Amino acid sequence: MCDKKGMTRFTQVFAAVLGVVLGLVPAALPEPPFASRVVVEGLAGPWEILLGPDRQLWVTERIAGRVTRVDPASGARTTVGSVPSRAVGTQDGLLGMALDLPYVYVAYTYSPRGLLKVVRYNYESGRLTAPVDVITGLPATTDHVSGRLAIGPDGKLYLTVGDGGANQFEHFCDRNLAQELPSSPRDFSRYRGKILRIEPDGSVPADNPVLHGVRSHVYSYGHRNAQGIVFGPAGQLYASEQGPKSDDELNLIRPGGNYGWPRVAGYRDDKAYVYANWSAAENCRDLTFSDYRIPASVPRLEESSFRDPALVPPLRTFFTVPDQHDFEAECGHSCWPTIAPSSIDFYGSAAIPGWQGSLLIPSLKDGAVYRVAGAETQTVWRTVNRYRDLAIGEDGRTFYVATDAGGRTKDLAGEPTEELANPGAILEFTAG
Numbered sequence: 281m282c283d284k285k286g287m288t289r290f291t292q293v294f295a296a297v298l299g300v301v302l303g304l305v306p307a308a309l310p311e312p313p314f315a316s317r318v319v320v321e322g323l324a325g326p327w328e329i330l331l332g333p334d335r336q337l338w339v340t341e342r343i344a345g346r347v348t349r350v351d352p353a354s355g356a357r358t359t360v361g362s363v364p365s366r367a368v369g370t371q372d373g374l375l376g377m378a379l380d381l382p383y384v385y386v387a388y389t390y391s392p393r394g395l396l397k398v399v400r401y402n403y404e405s406g407r408l409t410a411p412v413d414v415i416t417g418l419p420a421t422t423d424h425v426s427g428r429l430a431i432g433p434d435g436k437l438y439l440t441v442g443d444g445g446a447n448q449f450e451h452f453c454d455r456n457l458a459q460e461l462p463s464s465p466r467d468f469s470r471y472r473g474k475i476l477r478i479e480p481d482g483s484v485p486a487d488n489p490v491l492h493g494v495r496s497h498v499y500s501y502g503h504r505n506a507q508g509i510v511f512g513p514a515g516q517l518y519a520s521e522q523g524p525k526s527d528d529e530l531n532l533i534r535p536g537g538n539y540g541w542p543r544v545a546g547y548r549d550d551k552a553y554v555y556a557n558w559s560a561a562e563n564c565r566d567l568t569f570s571d572y573r574i575p576a577s578v579p580r581l582e583e584s585s586f587r588d589p590a591l592v593p594p595l596r597t598f599f600t601v602p603d604q605h606d607f608e609a610e611c612g613h614s615c616w617p618t619i620a621p622s623s624i625d626f627y628g629s630a631a632i633p634g635w636q637g638s639l640l641i642p643s644l645k646d647g648a649v650y651r652v653a654g655a656e657t658q659t660v661w662r663t664v665n666r667y668r669d670l671a672i673g674e675d676g677r678t679f680y681v682a683t684d685a686g687g688r689t690k691d692l693a694g695e696p697t698e699e700l701a702n703p704g705a706i707l708e709f710t711a712g
């Protein structure tokens with residue numbers, strides 16, 4: 281969070297300690313020493329980074345629509361395939377990827393604008409060949425696409441689909457559909473703001489939850505922009521999710537669970553977040569969207585007015601602030617009490633003392649990875665970058681972090697900056 285000018289040192293320290301106690305800011309735990317180096321730079325928006333069974337880093341380049349293999353030792357890179365996707369915004373293009381070699385599954389947005397698909401390629405003689413559409417026609421915009429893809433221990437594909445940025449910014453007159461459930465298994469328009477569970481052939485798994493009488497690909501709902509999903513060792517599914525001006529979330533995903541958005545952000549606690557339903561204002565087209573001021577004609581719904589037995593609270597938030605919190609007094613988006621979680625990974629190794637069982641959550645806003653273990657939170661590997669995704673080396677001591685090619689983050693003094701130290705890079709951090 282940004283320093284406020286005129287704050288005394290004592291007040292800062294007091295606020296920091298109080299923040300730790302309240303869980304608003306991470307506790308400053310001692311960090312093991314890490315060596316760092318740049319593996320490669322100049323990638324066109326690395327978005328998914330995986331360590332393959334071939335011990336190579338597999339990377340999707342969001343902007344260029346390329347799948348690239350990078351040798352983690354030398355940084356040498358090879359394009360193994362391209363998808364017919366052209367990013368027009370900061371959240372669309374080639375997104376998630378999951379490996380089940382020789383199969384490579386990728387998720388990307390495609391023309392006409394507003395659609396997302398999953399395609400399976402065959403990896404053969406160093407090239408991606410024989411694309412097969414797994415599922416097409418999923419909803420997307422240029423905002424809040426999500427698009428993170430994983431293969432579960434059950435062999436199913438899991439895909440996050442964002443709310444499309446409905447009810448905010450340029451989409452502020454579009455109804456948010458994250459709470460609306462499909463009326464049939466082909467009602468893909470209601471797949472916005474969901475986590476999907478998909479058979480590898482694209483069909484609906486026979487054991488997917490039945491929601492309001494319909495079994496579809498929908499596994500959980502009420503999501504805003506879940507850019508991270510990962511399975512824990514017992515098969516549990518964790519998700520990280522970007523909140524509005526507060527209340528980014530870490531969630532444990534249950535089949536049929538409702539994660540609250542847009543009626544609830546973080547906990548159902550009526551704190552700083554209130555649902556302002558711009559799209560329901562009769563004069564929406566005559567209004568100007570504001571993050572700070574809600575016109576009288578825009579209906580507001582307090583979180584406590586929402587009741588659903590399927591509602592699942594987050595495991596924790598980044599961060600929850602009181603109702604009176606003055607967002608406008610801060611330095612804008614960069615200083616709002618959020619971290620913009622871009623992914624999530626599970627650390628199962630015993631190689632680093634105290635780390636086993638941690639979740640690792642990269643932040644776009646802080647150029648850091650949040651390590652979360654129960655109530656304990658630690659930030660590691662701070663640089664002036666936007667961290668997009670990470671991969672964990674087999675030794676449990678080496679970590680690879682992908683950075684965005686552009687955008688805004690914070691400098692080491694906590695001030696907003698667009699001067700990124702390592703745009704479009706893979707950084708390596710090795711525990712000493």
Ligand SMILES: [Ca+2]
Nearest residue numbers: 539540541546
């Ligand atoms: Ca939630």
Ligand SMILES: [Ca+2]
Nearest residue numbers: 545546547549
């Ligand atoms: Ca809340």
